[in-house]
Amino acid sequence: MSSNSLFDRNKTVFAGGCWRDGSGQDLLKVFNPSTGEVVAKVPSGGPSDVDDAAAAAANAFGSWKSVPSVTRAGYLRAFARGLADRQEALVDVQMTVNGKPRLEAEIDVGDAIATFDYYAGLADGLDERQDAPVIHAGGEHLGRVRHEALGPVGMIVPWNFPLVTSAWKIAPALAAGCTAVMKTSEFTPLIELVYGDIAAEIGLPAGVLNIVTGGADVGIAITEAPEFRKVSFTGSNMVGAKVMQAVAKRCLPIALELGGKSPIIVTEDADLETALDCVMGGIYFNAGQMCSATSRLIVHDDLEAKLLEGLVERSRATKVASPFEEGTEMGPITTRAQFDKIREYLDQACSQGLDCLTGGKAQADCAGNFIEPTIYRNVPHEHHIWREEVFGPVLATTTFRSDEEALRIANDTRYGLVGSVVCSDPDRGKALCDGIAAGQIWLNTPQIVYPESAWGGFKASGIGRELGPWGLSGFQGVKHVTAPC
Known part of the structure; x- marks a missing residue:
């Protein structure tokens, strides 16, 4: 066809x-x-x-x-x-x-x-x-x-x-x-x-x-x-x-x-390349237009410098263009209204002096809805860039020293759709996954959603589940018939 x-x-x-x-x-x-x-x-x-x-x-x-x-x-x-x-x-x-x-x-x-x-x-x-x-x-x-x-x-x-x-x-x-x-x-x-x-x-x-x-x-x-x-x-x-x-x-x-305002926790022992892949995919896939975007990076203080250096390098090297151009890695924002909304966030962040490591604006001299891959470092946890769903390629970062602190920061949100953890210690990684209040968690892997998965969130991220047997049961009612033996 x-x-x-x-x-x-x-x-x-x-x-x-x-x-x-x-x-x-x-x-x-x-x-x-x-x-x-x-x-x-x-x-x-x-x-x-x-x-x-x-x-x-x-x-x-x-x-x-x-x-x-x-x-x-x-x-x-x-x-x-x-x-x-x-x-x-x-x-x-x-x-x-x-x-x-x-x-x-x-x-x-x-x-x-x-x-x-x-x-x-x-x-x-x-x-x-x-x-x-x-x-x-x-x-x-x-x-x-x-x-x-x-x-x-x-x-x-x-x-x-x-x-x-x-x-x-x-x-x-x-x-x-x-x-x-x-x-x-x-x-x-x-x-x-x-x-x-x-x-x-x-x-x-x-x-x-x-x-x-x-x-x-x-x-x-x-x-x-x-x-x-x-x-x-x-x-x-x-x-x-x-x-x-x-x-x-x-x-x-x-x-x-x-919606979601999801966390990705990266520990100090995480494999750096895996962390880079997971963070990049979690915020730039579909130009960040995902309810599951892991737009809050919570990285251990000991790994912050190396991870952010790698993220900035990869972000600046990302080709943002029409999907019909060879080598394009990130396309435009789908609707003009969403493009304008993201620009408002970026303009406010600039006027308020957030530490922008890369990006922070729309592509110049372009008729399309293109936003540069953007990273803000050490965003205050009360700031709207940290708390609100931007729905675009905008990453906010912060650091932690203990796992308890990481989970406290991760769960300090009205949302609870997804979360990610990058950690080399299996037991520690499991504990962090179990501690995030969200419906879908990825451990040491980019966001992959299978039909067998359960999809849906906690808190203000929704009601019910899609996919897996849970998606089927959502369209069924349970009937119980009782009769003499």
Whole structure:
């Protein structure tokens, strides 16, 4: 498939098994963040499209949940094959619209494929595991337990990892027997429309998967649609709070994957090259536009000078350019609004006299959204660069002398999504990992997320888990049946 067909979309609402015109009044402009040019104008959906899609999902639910789980697994594998068949075109879209270097774009597509394959494997055995017996005390009754699909589900996904975050939601939902309506980001709507193409191609029953493009009005409609029995959201804490308030009116289950201000602890005995790899990847992958960015470096005082020297050298050598230029290691910020937000942080840091070791500004004389890889040394722990999610390639550093101090600094945040530790002593490394209050920790490795992992945070970083069996169980309800022996 040519990527041109993914940019040229006249119908961008997929509901009831077919493409249709959206009811939105405006066109969504899709930009190339490397040049600032508009690469597509996408018709928008509206609240009435959510109403239609939710009705289609509700109508399809009864029959879909009754489909044998091995049959649902077959559809999920077909989604994986459909993505694989379009891999090069999807990579091109990620590079063009999100500004991801080729390797990162390839990782994204591979992640989505692996997620559908993984949940197909879990779906294979779902029916066999139903009706697990429970022996009750007293011996007069016997219980059995079923794990059943919750129902139609509303989904809202972000712009920083399109295709990936949607796969993390769609695959387990469909595996469990749920039907779904997904809102794409208004900034990066193109790539996820491929799920509608594949659904039609593989003969997925009408209404099982529905997609609506649009802005805030579409998101609000998803949170208010009476057909949904759960809403799953990935995005900022500010919007997540609004989603939670809306869903709370109906006391529905909710999943929130929100922000982070994550620590990376590097001890004095750490392997220097491993530490450099982990710190660089944790802050500059996807130009720092990750909720999991380890943007707070907590390094032992004895290693600080060597580590920072290496980080500055590598940062200055990082090629920041269009992903279509040979050798590009970091691309642009995806949206102009996020680019402007990061520049505000950098301007404030400059005016307040933070110790900037490298970077600290946008690239000059460039139409694209390019930010220099930036490192601030010894950032005060009350400073907004240390405490707030910048969502860009901006690293704040501090030092520690004892492991107790390192953990105290690491956990002094309202977030708790992820953390990293680089340490040569296995027992000490384990203790540090266990001491960080976060949902995913990496020890002596860059950030790798497998479909079998658990993804989600503590504190203000969200509610629930995605990926692994936990992602599947999030779309299931537990039914307990008690009867005489």
